Amino acid sequence: MPALSPAATRTAPLARPGRPAVVARTLTELAGPTRGVVELPxxxxxxxxxxxxxxxxxxxLWMYENVLRETTRADDLRLLIDGRTLHRVWRLLNLPRGVRQAWESRHRGLRAA
Incomplete structure (x- = not known):
């Protein structure tokens, strides 16, 4: 699968200093689990x-925050995050400003969530 966009420009929002936030192209490609127990790598x-x-x-919420903040891999998002769930809990997540900015820039519907 093609890589997800870390918005590879020098002005890309950062998940942390020196690391661009990784953002899915669409929320529908995020097909992570919605129930059960998940162990993060x-x-x-x-x-x-x-x-x-x-x-x-x-x-x-704690799992989503960690994945969105720490991932450098597109597959982590696809495998661990569910797009509908992300939309539902978006406003409840405690995320770095750069991560929130990157996701809301790409997915305007999250701003209104």
């Missing part, structure tokens, strides 16, 4: 507790 979550019960609203 170590590259996305450095904590020993890397499992999240998606039935627990707080754990779902």
């Amino acid at each position: 170590l590259r996305l979550m450095w904590n020993a507790e890397r499992t999240f019960d998606l039935g627990d609203p707080d754990e779902l």
Whole structure:
């Protein structure tokens, strides 16, 4: 699959210093799980507790925040984030300004979510 856009310009919004935010081209391509328990790879979550019960609203938010903030891979978004769920919880997520800006620039519907 083609890479997702980290908005590869020098002025791209940053997830953290020196790292552009990775953003999906469409929300429909995000087909991650919507229930069950998910274990994040170590590259996305450095904590020993890397499992999240998606039935627990707080754990779902915590997982999404970590994936959106830490990913450098398009496949992480496709495999771990669900587009409809992301739209539903968007305003509840605690994200760095650069991540929020990058996603809302690409997906204007998130701003109104």
